[in-house]
Amino acid sequence: xSCASPQVVADEKYPVSLEQKLGAGLVNTATGxxxxxxxxxxxxxxEGLGMGLTVxxxxxxxxxxxxxxxxxxxxMTFILPTKPxxxxxxxxxxxxxxxxxxxxxxxxKD
Numbered sequence: 001x002s003c004a005s006p007q008v009v010a011d012e013k014y015p016v017s018l019e020q021k022l023g024a025g026l027v028n029t030a031t032g033x034x035x036x037x038x039x040x041x042x043x044x045x046x047e048g049l050g051m052g053l054t055v056x057x058x059x060x061x062x063x064x065x066x067x068x069x070x071x072x073x074x075x076m077t078f079i080l081p082t083k084p085x086x087x088x089x090x091x092x093x094x095x096x097x098x099x100x101x102x103x104x105x106x107x108x109k110d
Contacts, residue, residue: 025074
């Protein structure tokens with residue numbers, strides 16, 4: 001059975017619709033640069049201003065690349081039922097928490 005079959009897409013185990021995955025991919029591609037602001041803020045609140053301005057900015061650069069990459073990936077593969085790789089899934093969700101990435105790539109199967 002193909003991963004793009006209507007049965008997989010309509011399966012209730014598939015938590016994100018194709019439109020949601022495509023939309024989130026477009027949003028993450030366009031807003032990846034906001035990690036340059038988000039990461040220093042999150043690190044500063046947790047570890048202090050000095051760490052936020054140094055380590056937070058470095059994390060922001062890495063997360064900008066990561067969020068943008070996975071956004072482009074989601075746009076290119078929106079037809080495949082995959083779990084989100086970026087947490088929080090959208091930049092404005094839990095803005096005060098640091099961005100993390102799932103450790104493995106998973107395709108939903110029926």
